[in-house]
Amino acid sequence: MAIDAEEPDRRDFLVLAASAFVAVGGAMTLWPFIQQMNPDAGAQALASIEVDLAPVKEGQAITVLWRGKPVFIRHRMPEEISAATAVPMKDLIDEFARNDALPEDALATDLNRTKQGHENWLIMVGICTHLGCVPKGQAQGDSKGDFGGWLCPCHGSHYDTAGRVRKGPAPRNLEVPVYDFVSDTKIKIG
Amino acid sequence: MSGISYGTYEPKTKIGKWMDERLPLGRMLYVQFVDFPTPRNLNYWWTFGGILSFCLVAQIVTGVVLAMHYQPSADMAFDSIERIRRDVNFGWLIRNLHAVGASMFFIAAYIHIFRGLYYGSYKAPREVLWIIGVLIFLVMMATAFMGYSLPWGQMSFWGVTVITNLFSSLDSIWKGLGTTIVEWLWGGYAVTGATLNRFFSLHYLLPFVLAALVALHLWALHVVGQNSPTGLDVKTPSDGVPFTPYATSKDAVGMFAFLLLFSWFAFFLPDYLGHADNYIEANPLVTPPHIVPEWYFLPFYAILRAIPSKLMGVIAMFAAIGVLLFVPWLDTSRVRSTKYRPIYRWFFWLFVFSAVALGWLGSKPPEGDYVFWARVFTFYYFAHFLIVMPLVGWLETPLKVPGSITEAVLGKEQGAKPAPAKT
Numbered sequence: 001m002a003i004d005a006e007e008p009d010r011r012d013f014l015v016l017a018a019s020a021f022v023a024v025g026g027a028m029t030l031w032p033f034i035q036q037m038n039p040d041a042g043a044q045a046l047a048s049i050e051v052d053l054a055p056v057k058e059g060q061a062i063t064v065l066w067r068g069k070p071v072f073i074r075h076r077m078p079e080e081i082s083a084a085t086a087v088p089m090k091d092l093i094d095e096f097a098r099n100d101a102l103p104e105d106a107l108a109t110d111l112n113r114t115k116q117g118h119e120n121w122l123i124m125v126g127i128c129t130h131l132g133c134v135p136k137g138q139a140q141g142d143s144k145g146d147f148g149g150w151l152c153p154c155h156g157s158h159y160d161t162a163g164r165v166r167k168g169p170a171p172r173n174l175e176v177p178v179y180d181f182v183s184d185t186k187i188k189i190g
Numbered sequence: 191m192s193g194i195s196y197g198t199y200e201p202k203t204k205i206g207k208w209m210d211e212r213l214p215l216g217r218m219l220y221v222q223f224v225d226f227p228t229p230r231n232l233n234y235w236w237t238f239g240g241i242l243s244f245c246l247v248a249q250i251v252t253g254v255v256l257a258m259h260y261q262p263s264a265d266m267a268f269d270s271i272e273r274i275r276r277d278v279n280f281g282w283l284i285r286n287l288h289a290v291g292a293s294m295f296f297i298a299a300y301i302h303i304f305r306g307l308y309y310g311s312y313k314a315p316r317e318v319l320w321i322i323g324v325l326i327f328l329v330m331m332a333t334a335f336m337g338y339s340l341p342w343g344q345m346s347f348w349g350v351t352v353i354t355n356l357f358s359s360l361d362s363i364w365k366g367l368g369t370t371i372v373e374w375l376w377g378g379y380a381v382t383g384a385t386l387n388r389f390f391s392l393h394y395l396l397p398f399v400l401a402a403l404v405a406l407h408l409w410a411l412h413v414v415g416q417n418s419p420t421g422l423d424v425k426t427p428s429d430g431v432p433f434t435p436y437a438t439s440k441d442a443v444g445m446f447a448f449l450l451l452f453s454w455f456a457f458f459l460p461d462y463l464g465h466a467d468n469y470i471e472a473n474p475l476v477t478p479p480h481i482v483p484e485w486y487f488l489p490f491y492a493i494l495r496a497i498p499s500k501l502m503g504v505i506a507m508f509a510a511i512g513v514l515l516f517v518p519w520l521d522t523s524r525v526r527s528t529k530y531r532p533i534y535r536w537f538f539w540l541f542v543f544s545a546v547a548l549g550w551l552g553s554k555p556p557e558g559d560y561v562f563w564a565r566v567f568t569f570y571y572f573a574h575f576l577i578v579m580p581l582v583g584w585l586e587t588p589l590k591v592p593g594s595i596t597e598a599v600l601g602k603e604q605g606a607k608p609a610p611a612k613t
Contacts, residue, residue, distance in 0.1 A: 043378045068380035132355035134477040
């Protein structure tokens, strides 16, 4: 019986198996070299911080550092709250709340950006959703942008008094982290 | 290339002969850098290749020295740079040479790129040579960007934050993809000391990648031969001269002039090309009121900011460099050199103007008229490559190109004869 060259023989099997072995082995060797660059367990550990809000008077704002990021805490004035509540959803660039405590499709109403009963406190990660700068608007003399909230100096994104992007290149509203009121004047972020 | 040769390599010593039979390194250097036929009509714009090689070597030498004194940690980086400037013996000099050297490297690279564009040095058969050049430019930019992060000043920190965040725009293509990449680059949830440390490692690695790419660039150049101001190749021995001493001495003159400029900055204006805010230590809580990258990135930064959409801005910025890869096929002209292209010449200078204007606009805040003009020049930047290059090359009637380099230099009659002897 003549040997049929078209039929896979033992050699073909060995070449295929060896190649597959090398490919899988190569990928497995590569993985640690990629994974080593990701945040390690120490960086991942969900550090939480407590912030005392008592010294922050109405109209004032403070910035605290949480997980290496600035968190904006603003004690809003009644007119700032009413300005934010009055904005119709269709005027927003990003209509989702971006509140880590709420479902992803929650709308960006003023209520969804704060905690019920504590609407005077606006607490957000102070990192522009465009390219990660820290927007101006926390300190006394800062420009607060066209909508009375924050203005990113890098590329000109304007945020309103609920931290929602209203103008400029930023695609999303400022992120609201998970936080809880431990007491009436103390919050725990994270 | 054309097989033209002005001399032969004969090892004179016994050791030379012995070596030549085993590893003919001397022969290779002789053929490529002494006997190599160089167009006789090269102008001073052609000296920038040699100047760029010098820049790379200078950056590696000063960089290796700086790494002996630098501390790549968030706590110590800023102070260690100050220590280098004040305490380390001659640290002020070596640090200035390295920082100013980066700017000089880019000045030379931009002149080299514009020279290539003007004289059609990307056209067949130099496509691969050109593409390797674009890759060199990309790696240069990555190296410079990471190097600028190392002093860990405010501009370092926020420059890194803004540029690495460019990748987060991928979130709008596939949810979470951009964030995953950015956190992978950072090694955390923000730019931290972990980021600085890895940038230092890569900043040390990439110049050697550059050196390898430069070797490929030179190899490709020596296969196809040099272009010339007329856009003609060396075809006969009288079209060219041997590389040494002719091109080497001309390169030396260009290099000397370049080093005068280099020294002027290094000794008298070492911080002129940098930003004052980078002498404030990095602070993750405060963004400087006006972030600008180093001057050599400004045109691309202007393009990024000219586009209102985050993802499209990032795409446009990378496309501004990526489009260079296709230039050999976008230019439809029959002649290489813009010297013989009466219409394209105007568009070329308009392009140079746009690039410089974008650079100026990139240093301005992103508001009002600046944004409008940035959009106008961004449009022309791309239109030049995608509309003007194909269309003008097709419509334009070029001027008459001389039959050879010899004819272009000596005139038609003498072209055929050897140059007249001096009396």
